[in-house]
Amino acid sequence: MRTSAIGLLAVLLAVAGCSPGAKDAAGGASVHGTVTVLAAASLTEAFGRLAKQFEAAHPGVTVKLSFGASSALAQQVNAGAPADVFASAAEKNMQQVITAGGAGSSTDFVKNVLQIAVPPRNPAGIRQLSDLARPGVKVALCQVQVPCGATAAQVFRNARLTVRPVTEEADVKATLTKVETDEVDAGLVYVTDVRAAGRKVTGIPIPDPVNASTEYPIAALTRAPNPSAAAAFVRYVLSPAGQAVLSADGFEKP
Amino acid sequence: MDRPQRVPAVLAVPAAVGFAFLLLPLLALLIRTPWRGLGRLLASTSGLTALRLSLECATAATGLSLLLGVPLAWVLARVRLPGIALLRSVVLLPLVLPPVVGGLALLLALGRNGVFGRYGYAAFGYSLPFTTGGVVVAETFVAMPFLVVTVEGAIRSADRELEEAAATLGANRAQVFRRVTLPLIGPSVLAGAVLCWARALGEFGATITFAGSFPGTTQTMPLAVYNALQTDPEPAVALSLVLLLVAVLVLAALRDQWLRPGGLR
Numbered sequence: 001m002r003t004s005a006i007g008l009l010a011v012l013l014a015v016a017g018c019s020p021g022a023k024d025a026a027g028g029a030s031v032h033g034t035v036t037v038l039a040a041a042s043l044t045e046a047f048g049r050l051a052k053q054f055e056a057a058h059p060g061v062t063v064k065l066s067f068g069a070s071s072a073l074a075q076q077v078n079a080g081a082p083a084d085v086f087a088s089a090a091e092k093n094m095q096q097v098i099t100a101g102g103a104g105s106s107t108d109f110v111k112n113v114l115q116i117a118v119p120p121r122n123p124a125g126i127r128q129l130s131d132l133a134r135p136g137v138k139v140a141l142c143q144v145q146v147p148c149g150a151t152a153a154q155v156f157r158n159a160r161l162t163v164r165p166v167t168e169e170a171d172v173k174a175t176l177t178k179v180e181t182d183e184v185d186a187g188l189v190y191v192t193d194v195r196a197a198g199r200k201v202t203g204i205p206i207p208d209p210v211n212a213s214t215e216y217p218i219a220a221l222t223r224a225p226n227p228s229a230a231a232a233f234v235r236y237v238l239s240p241a242g243q244a245v246l247s248a249d250g251f252e253k254p
Numbered sequence: 255m256d257r258p259q260r261v262p263a264v265l266a267v268p269a270a271v272g273f274a275f276l277l278l279p280l281l282a283l284l285i286r287t288p289w290r291g292l293g294r295l296l297a298s299t300s301g302l303t304a305l306r307l308s309l310e311c312a313t314a315a316t317g318l319s320l321l322l323g324v325p326l327a328w329v330l331a332r333v334r335l336p337g338i339a340l341l342r343s344v345v346l347l348p349l350v351l352p353p354v355v356g357g358l359a360l361l362l363a364l365g366r367n368g369v370f371g372r373y374g375y376a377a378f379g380y381s382l383p384f385t386t387g388g389v390v391v392a393e394t395f396v397a398m399p400f401l402v403v404t405v406e407g408a409i410r411s412a413d414r415e416l417e418e419a420a421a422t423l424g425a426n427r428a429q430v431f432r433r434v435t436l437p438l439i440g441p442s443v444l445a446g447a448v449l450c451w452a453r454a455l456g457e458f459g460a461t462i463t464f465a466g467s468f469p470g471t472t473q474t475m476p477l478a479v480y481n482a483l484q485t486d487p488e489p490a491v492a493l494s495l496v497l498l499l500v501a502v503l504v505l506a507a508l509r510d511q512w513l514r515p516g517g518l519r
Binding site for chain 2: 069071072075138140143145146165166167168170178181182183184
């Protein structure tokens with residue numbers, strides 16, 4: 001026990017001695033310290049895994065993740081939150097940050113489409129999008145200020161449907177939770193959220209001609225406390241390794 | 255009468271910091287209020303709908319709390335039972351529980367798939383979440399303990415001899431409560447009701463968790479403030495100002511109970 005602990009310590013010291021900060025994969029400056037990433041709620045699972053891989057590839061770097069509605073995160077950045085990277089679920093919220101001088105430019109890294117999520121027992125017998133407009137069907141949507149709500153509104157416009165939800169939730173995960181707890185008959189969430197929820201919800205695809213998508217831009221922030229790590233994280237998300245994690249979760253190429 | 259006392263610096267400095275700490279954020283709200291477009295902001299951002307819903311729900315929750323809370327306070331103050339201390343802690347729990355946890359507990363209990371709610375849903379096809387009734391229930395859960403605590407204290411300190419005198423004059427127990435106890439504790443019931451109403455008006459966590467958020471049905475003022483903050487702080491500040499104004503009015507109404515040293519017993 002003791003020997004192995006000492007052995008481990010020796011390895012750690014050796015590693016620390018050899019590389020005070022890991023070289024970035026892209027061959028840039030060494031990165032170290034903490035990188036704080038504000039990311040759209042729909043990225044919760046994918047970025048959780050992506051951050052672990054990034055940390056493994058860059059020893060000495062810690063990724064701190066904070067998830068929420070893109071609109072709320074954009075407001076936080078503009079209010080001076082000490083963050084390094086912002087990953088938004090819509091162009092609009094990234095533009096709010098860029099306009100306020102919080103970021104120079106952004107790069108789209110994935111896109112996402114919506115799906116109908118219903119509780120496994122499908123209490124209202126939902127089979128298609130038009131079922132959501134039936135009277136008495138309880139539907140949860142995101143509020144229109146957040147990307148999933150804006151995309152849902154676009155889907156209903158495309159389908160020429162008027163759907164009156166019983167609740168407009170603050171972000172996509174809150175909407176998903178209302179479906180998971182079986183308190184609503186259906187919710188409109190991203191296809192990636194349905195996949196992440198596993199057996200807790202059932203997904204019903206929306207036909208392509210009607211469905212709407214949203215592009216996810218990412219940017220290193222101009223006031224980032226750790227600019228080199230911010231740039232490295234953005235590069236990692238755009239790299240084949242990062243894209244592989246995202247596409248495994250159901251995200252599409254932008 | 256106390257003579258004016260010189261305040262020692264060791265107390266004056268932290269006291270001043272403490273006062274500034276409580277005052278400055280509210281001052282900032284006033285400074286940043288978009289006074290010029292205030293009327294337009296309040297009228298245009300579904301602020302009026304949210305305000306009306308808030309006032310209605312808080313009033314309904316206070317009514318429900320009076321109906322259930324005053325008898326509950328009487329039981330806690332007067333009944334001598336071995337388990338009464340435990341009962342009292344349960345009643346006080348929502349005071350210290352994070353409201354989000356309260357909302358989750360309500361959802362698990364009264365949701366259409368909840369421990370108790372499923373029977374109501376099976377029988378009547380009705381469930382509380384996402385209804386205005388759900389908002390009232392969430393607010394009552396969080397706010398009623400404020401009323402119970404205030405009234406219980408008043409009943410404890412009420413003069414029992416008056417009640418006994420009424421009883422010897424032939425009044426039955428219900429009459430004693432209505433004619434003697436209630437008038438005695440009246441001011442405290444009022445103070446408790448105002449406190450309860452103010453807490454219900456500001457309720458956020460339990461409401462959004464249990465009742466969801468939809469304009470006109472479940473989106474009360476605090477939810478509207480949060481909603482507005484998602485896109486634009488200006489309407490949020492305007493709506494917050496209204497809540498601040500209501501809070502000041504509540505404090506003014508309670509001034510005899512609170513601002514007097516030793517008040518709110």
